[in-house]
Amino acid sequence: MRTATIRRKTSETSIDVTVNLDGTGVYTIHTGIGFFDHMLEQLSRHSLIDMDVKTVGDLHIDQHHTVEDTGLAIGEAIAKALGDKKGIRRYADALSPMDETLTRVAIDISGRPYLVWKTEFSQKKLGEMDTEMFEHWFHSFAQTAGLTLHVETLYGSNNHHIAEAAFKGLARALREAVEIDPRKADAIPSTKGVL
Structure with missing residues (x-):
């Protein structure tokens, strides 16, 4: 099983994350931010990556450090579980519809972190979560997971749907990209021989 556990402790947050890339989408998520928990639950369920996430952050200041x-931490755990990335499909994309919203997500597990974010929100909060933190989460995740990640909302008006379509699109693309390709399970998917 491709699993990893990461413990991240700073003066601002204390985080424990365990992932299983070959799971069934079972999760236990506690960050102290209800809407954020809901999005991470979607990520786990639709990627089939089991996730145990426990975050205690300085929410008395704001949500920035926690998110x-x-x-x-989640990105680092996924990168660690991928190991040398031998046999993975590496590339994937997904169109994610959520009622009136349609979002496109494309990823490359390249080892070259990069985020293109073409998603906007018309309100400042969803539940108690600041909507400006979504882009920051995707950036942080891509950074330590080593992903080239493109997220684009093609259209949509409901802010909840826009956020959820982005997380579900990431989940579906991640599910495919981390899968072992039975045609090349013994090879690194790069002409360089490393990722």
Whole structure:
């Protein structure tokens, strides 16, 4: 099983993350931010990556450190579980519809972190979560997971649907990209021989 556990402790946050890339989408998520928990639950369920995430952050200040560091820890755990990346499909994309919203997500597990974010929100909060933190989470996650990640909302008006379509699109693309390709299970998917 491709699993990893990461413990990240700073003066601002204390985070424990365990992932199983070959899971069934079982999760236990506690970050102290209800809407954020809901999005991470979607990520686990639709990627089939089992996730155990426990974050205690300085929410008395704001959500920034909690969201950022959780993204960094989950990304690091996924990168660690991938190991040398032998046999993975590497590339994947997904169109994610959510009622009136349609979002496109494309990823390359390249080892070259990069985020293109073409998603906007018309309100400042969803539940108690600041909508500006979504882009920051995707950036932090891509950074430590080593992903080239493109997220684009093609259209949509409901802010909840826009956020959820982005996380579900990432989940579906991640599910495919981390899968072992039975045609090349013994090879690194790069002409360089490393990722």
